[in-house]
Amino acid sequence: xxxxxxxxxxxFRYQGEQTRAALQDVSLTVNKGEWMAIIGHNGSGKSTLAKxxxxxxxxxxxxxxxGQLDLNEENVWTIRKMVGMVFQNPDNQFVGAxxxxxxxFGMENQGIPxxxxxxxxxxALEQVKLTDFASKEPARLSGGQKQRVAIAGVVALRPDIIIxxxxxxxxxxxxxxxxISILKEIKEKYQLTVLSITHDIDEAANANRILVMxxxxxxxxxxxxxxxxxxxxxxxxxxxxxxxxxxxxxxxxRGVTVPxxxxxxEGMVDWLWTSILNK
Amino acid sequence: MMNKLILGRYIPGNSLIHRLDPRxxxxxxxxxxxxxxxxxxxQSYLLLGLFTLFCVYLSKVDFGFFLRGVRPLLxxxxxxxxxxxxFTSGGEVYWEWGVFQITxxxxxxxxxxxxxxxxxIFMSTLLTLTTPPLELSDAIEFILRPLNVIHFPVHExxxxxxxxxxxxxxxxxxxxxxxxxxxxxxxxxxxxxxxQKMKAVIPLLIPLFVSSFNRADDLATAMEARGYQGGEGxxxxxxxxxxxxxxxxxxxxxxxxxxxxxxxx
Numbered sequence: 001x002x003x004x005x006x007x008x009x010x011x012f013r014y015q016g017e018q019t020r021a022a023l024q025d026v027s028l029t030v031n032k033g034e035w036m037a038i039i040g041h042n043g044s045g046k047s048t049l050a051k052x053x054x055x056x057x058x059x060x061x062x063x064x065x066x067g068q069l070d071l072n073e074e075n076v077w078t079i080r081k082m083v084g085m086v087f088q089n090p091d092n093q094f095v096g097a098x099x100x101x102x103x104x105f106g107m108e109n110q111g112i113p114x115x116x117x118x119x120x121x122x123x124a125l126e127q128v129k130l131t132d133f134a135s136k137e138p139a140r141l142s143g144g145q146k147q148r149v150a151i152a153g154v155v156a157l158r159p160d161i162i163i164x165x166x167x168x169x170x171x172x173x174x175x176x177x178x179x180i181s182i183l184k185e186i187k188e189k190y191q192l193t194v195l196s197i198t199h200d201i202d203e204a205a206n207a208n209r210i211l212v213m214x215x216x217x218x219x220x221x222x223x224x225x226x227x228x229x230x231x232x233x234x235x236x237x238x239x240x241x242x243x244x245x246x247x248x249x250x251x252x253x254r255g256v257t258v259p260x261x262x263x264x265x266e267g268m269v270d271w272l273w274t275s276i277l278n279k
Numbered sequence: 280m281m282n283k284l285i286l287g288r289y290i291p292g293n294s295l296i297h298r299l300d301p302r303x304x305x306x307x308x309x310x311x312x313x314x315x316x317x318x319x320x321x322q323s324y325l326l327l328g329l330f331t332l333f334c335v336y337l338s339k340v341d342f343g344f345f346l347r348g349v350r351p352l353l354x355x356x357x358x359x360x361x362x363x364x365x366f367t368s369g370g371e372v373y374w375e376w377g378v379f380q381i382t383x384x385x386x387x388x389x390x391x392x393x394x395x396x397x398x399x400i401f402m403s404t405l406l407t408l409t410t411p412p413l414e415l416s417d418a419i420e421f422i423l424r425p426l427n428v429i430h431f432p433v434h435e436x437x438x439x440x441x442x443x444x445x446x447x448x449x450x451x452x453x454x455x456x457x458x459x460x461x462x463x464x465x466x467x468x469x470x471x472x473x474x475q476k477m478k479a480v481i482p483l484l485i486p487l488f489v490s491s492f493n494r495a496d497d498l499a500t501a502m503e504a505r506g507y508q509g510g511e512g513x514x515x516x517x518x519x520x521x522x523x524x525x526x527x528x529x530x531x532x533x534x535x536x537x538x539x540x541x542x543x544x
Contacts, residue, residue: 051500054504056504077506080503080504080505089497091449091494092498094445095442095501095502096441097413097441097445101517108514109505109508109513110506111512111514112514113514117516138445138449139449139452153505157506
């Protein structure tokens, strides 16, 4: 597998904060086509990490490279073309006065001619299933729809990587589901690399690999199965358990013997009905 | 509160006036305010009045909206008319008391001033009622473009304008929410004397300012992440199209000017 993002010994400190660095000696590699989730509780440095990848923040020490390029002042705009970012607050990242204007905003910045923009906007809106909303204003959209517009704006730019900086944290469960399922589709269609920073454990369960951050450091790394099978010790790290794990825990408390390995929701269903049949 | 404000409101529709190019509407509206000062007798005011009513008719917007547009300026209009009526001398004197006198010219001038006000308000209300704010800002950008020569930041101004317009509804919602949240904690926004009322606004304004700055920060980050580097080398997705009907509307104004010059005393 070909690495696409490479962080080496990154340290970052916010101005005026001398006590603790927001990121301490973070190194990580993301492979092409991978869905990587970064989890950790508030203030663990997840969002700071995301912003160092496309040069919104410059690390104190260490190096960042995206694709074949090292992140520096010369390359930063080329790297931003490769990395699309969706932020947390759906209201505050909506630049255009209507949906189609917002989707076109990134393309306008790149100087793409209008004849090319029109079909690309259309295609991107079809992708996020918002074709009927093309001329609507942001005030008339729900939070989930606004995040889908933000994703369309990224898709229209044809990036290699999408970073989701807690993109679903302000949405209701329904909007969250919509956004995640659309992201899965888009990732397959355009062969994207996805880096999702999240609180939501169920969103992280979709990933190929999970990184756990705590107080500016990477403390754990593994597939969802590996991470979640740690069970209750995850709670000590300040994280939630995914639903099947919580169910397992509850069954255990009631004296049922459960498998030690991590089960997805489908795995849990299978295990449940087979174990009931055996009785 | 927001529903009573007609000035600057847009009523969606699909009439001939709605479909005109915003540049044509903006320029002709300003031009109308210019030529209204040419009118100086009954015939010329009658012509302009009929023209305005015809435009209102074409826009297919309910006439009540225009009347409500006049309402906030009613006191200014009455004050000006009163001054004109009371202090203009000449012609037959109807009534006199100290420095005040009501004369034939005074009454005539008062009526003219009244017509002038109402026509200007009708025309500018017509502009905002039939043009989406966004198109208006596009039109302003186009008209300001020649100022690039003197290094006037046209692109920045137009981006500023469109972001401001985009955030108006968002900030309105936010204001409403903060007001309700403060009401829930006992703040009364409508009671007390002037000073108490002003003090009650503080728990509304401070959070609103803070949140606006936070929004601005987030928006700037999001714009930068999407490759925004300023106006240079940027293309535009929204473009305005000048049609034949726009040329026609400009021609109508040319005829109107000629007719006005012919009619004026």
